[in-house]
Amino acid sequence: MRTGKGAGEGSAELLIEGVAKRFGDVVALDHVSLQVAQGELLTILGPSGSGKTTLLKVVAGFETPDAGRVTVGGANITALPPAKRDIGMVFQNYALFPHLSVKANVAFPLEMRNVGRAEIDRRVGEALAMVELAGYEARLPKQLSGGQQQRVALARAIVFNPRLLLLDEPFGALDRKLRETMQLEVRRLQRRLGLTTIFITHDQEEALVLSDRIAVMNKGAIQQIATTTEIYERPANDFVADFVGESNILHGTMSAPGLVALPDGRKLMVDSEAAPGAKVGVLMRPERFAPGGINEFTGEIVEAVYLGTTFKLRLACEGGQELLVRQPARGPLPAAGTTITVGIDPEAIHVF
Amino acid sequence: MTTRAAWPALPALILLLVFFLFPVVRMLGFSVEAGTLDWYAKALGEGLYLRVFWNTFEIALLVTLFCLLLGYPLGFLMATTTPGWATFGFICVLLPLWTSVLVRTYAWMVLLGRNGVLNRTLMESGLTTDPLPLLHNFTGVLIGMVHVLLPYMVLPIYGAVRRVDPAIPAAAAGLGASSARIFWRIYLPLTLNGIFAGSVLVFVLSLGFFITPALLGGGRVMMIAVLIEQQVRETLNWPFAAALSAVLLVFTFAVYAVAQRFTQSEATR
Known part of the structure; x- marks a missing residue:
């Protein structure tokens, strides 16, 4: 396994060490280790069944690993429940609260943190402006297009200044044109806010567009972690060479x-x-x-x-x-x- | 909306028409046979009968409430647990439903009587000195009816919880919501339609319930269906029984119509 240049830069905000998880006889994660620097966007790229979603769930707290450690900003969060992790996540199908307005959706994480009314209004306004949805506050999710729903999900995930942003194949449901727009927009926003981000996808093109570094996964193990050019020009093995490009x-x-x-x-x-x-x-x-x-x-x-x-x-x-x-x-x-x-x-x- | 042929429904329609609608109309006819509304005046004017209506309403309301309190956690657990436990839950809920109401009601008599299983256990363990009055009273009727009608509450709630995308409560947890807040802010509002459907079903069924109140009430708890039966069988006052039935029918329809409005406004929101 090769490690690209980006790995050493900055401090490791997220540290995954020797994380293992099996479901019955199936090894979902085979002692995976990686680190993500402060402000970096790392893509975990792999086919379905490669363990990338399980890894994301371990980071988010929806799965408990059989072994290993997850550290964010130096604090061990392996045993913390999702609610205590301070991680913003955009789900595959957005998982917006269907009975709540756009505003209430975005306000939700702030309310859970008992932020004051006025402060909530201000921050929700800011977040919605950031994703260019000002004026849509009163709409329900089902009254929005796919791209707009995606923006709401994004606003909801960043409004509380999480330590970490997780994106789980968020563009899968969008058509090609919209997907490209959203990719660039997410990238711009992530850079601007300096959010340490993990992005999950099976789409190698998307990975090349968005990432600082890519971790290619297969069969529960990381095949290579490197910058985008490194992954494309100098893959570490057959799998990476074949999967990317x-x-x-x-x-x-x-x-x-x-x-x-x-x-x-x-x-x-x-x-x-x-x-x-x-x-x-x-x-x-x-x-x-x-x-x-x-x-x-x-x-x-x-x-x-x-x-x-x-x-x-x-x-x-x-x-x-x-x-x-x-x-x-x-x-x-x-x-x-x-x-x-x-x-x-x-x-x-x-x-x- | 649809132009599909309706004829496949015809046999069932005819069956209902001949063996259900016709007898109902015929029976209701008894109530106005004399050409006056005297029987209705009696049903709705005399304190004694109004009390029975009120009693029925009160019991139906309480039964609905208790079914909801017991049924929601059960339906919720069944919808969110592992498939194995869900199956076990289904067996527990459905088995009684497939058993005759009569059998179940007699079983409750065995359990709740003065020398019933429950009272004997309580006294032998020293928790009580005298038998608790559990049978032939309000409490007995309530216990029996809640048990008989519980499945009608559990199943719609189970369905409603199942329809909630598991990613939604997961997202709420990820955004910092505790289990209690996930319940109040996410599950409860998203399963209101199931609560509503189950409640209407249980309430409407309770209004006309007969066997359980008749047996467990021992004639001391008068619900409208018990009263109607008395009028038919003991006093042979068919016109009055018909008038009481008509009032019950109208009331039930009214409840149903209000419920329908609610669900429709919910759906078009």
Whole structure:
């Protein structure tokens, strides 16, 4: 497992140490450790069943871990009930109180903290202004659009200045356009308030847009924690390489410094210091292929798709290797059945 | 609203028409057979009968209240516990419902009598010296009716609690609400419709309840249905019985209509 640059910066506001949780025979969390710095937005990215939601529930207090510790700002909160944790959370389907107005929804956490009437009015007004919902105070949740409901949920989660903000796949129910707007808005708000935030998603694109750092989870364990570019350019293993972005993953052995021998006998020139004899994985991103690259692949186009800015080509290469290649969409779409040659430079290949 | 054919409902409609509506109308006819409203004047004018109506109303109200106090926690627990316990709860609630009211009422007589199980246990354990008067009085009727009607309160409440998305109370907890506040601010308002439905059901059923008050009241607790039966069977005064029935029917409809209005305004809000 690699740890990216962001980890050391600032103080660790949230510290998760060796958290384990099983449900019967299913290991949901296999001794997970991570830290989130003050003001950082960390995304936990993983497929469904990877344990990311369980981890969030442990942080929020809805699940008690079998082992491990959760510390916020130096205080151990592992045994605290949710109500005592001072954590703002936006749920997947927002979980707004359907019988309460927008104003009463946002005022709820303040009322629970016995804040005075005038102060509540002021802070609710501020929070609603922040999510651009001033004037909607009297509406009921069902009278709002999905995006507006989301904003109310967000306002409700931040109005009491929580130590931590948790976002559980909050954009899943929104259409694409709205989702993008909301993503940027959440990011802007999070930065402005300096909120330490954990964001849960299975959408790798969303993770790349929003995060300072990403923790990729699979089978209850963290596969890699790193900055967004690090995760994309230098994934730690097959799973991360495959889950984030499109990829061509090959396996081979270092036959000499800077040379990987593939099982079919081919040799690839790579930019790697791995010792000869080491078993390595090789990642080639589809968009890194270009005509004239040093490592050449020749193959027949099996499938060609026009995607606006790029052509997406599936090549069947000699030796049975399949390659996914993206090329800038210039000129006519290459026809299936034609044979082309593409190349990739050693620096564009990631070895892990 | 719908243009679907109504004919599949026809057999049931005919059945109701012939064997329910017709006898009811025929029976109500007895009350005005003499061509006057004298029997109604008697039912609504004489203190004795007004007392019975008031008694019925009072008992129905108390039964509803006690059913609510017992039924809400039960329905709530059943809706929020593990599936295993929920099934156990269902068996406990439904088993009595499938048992004859007569059997259950006699069972209460065995339990509540002067030498009944309860009194003997109490006296043997030294908690009381004399048997408590639990049977053939108001208390006995109340206990029996609450028991018989409890399922009608529990089930709508169970349904209402089940319809609350579990993320909502979880969100409230996360926002700092204690269990008590989650109940008062979240569960209670979100399950009002279940409370309302259960209460109307129990109240309306209580108004016309016969077997339990007749047996456990031992003739000393007069509810309207018991009075009607007396008029039919003992004094053979069918017109008066019909007039009493009509008043009960109108009152029940009135309760139902008011309830309907409430639920509708709730739904369109």
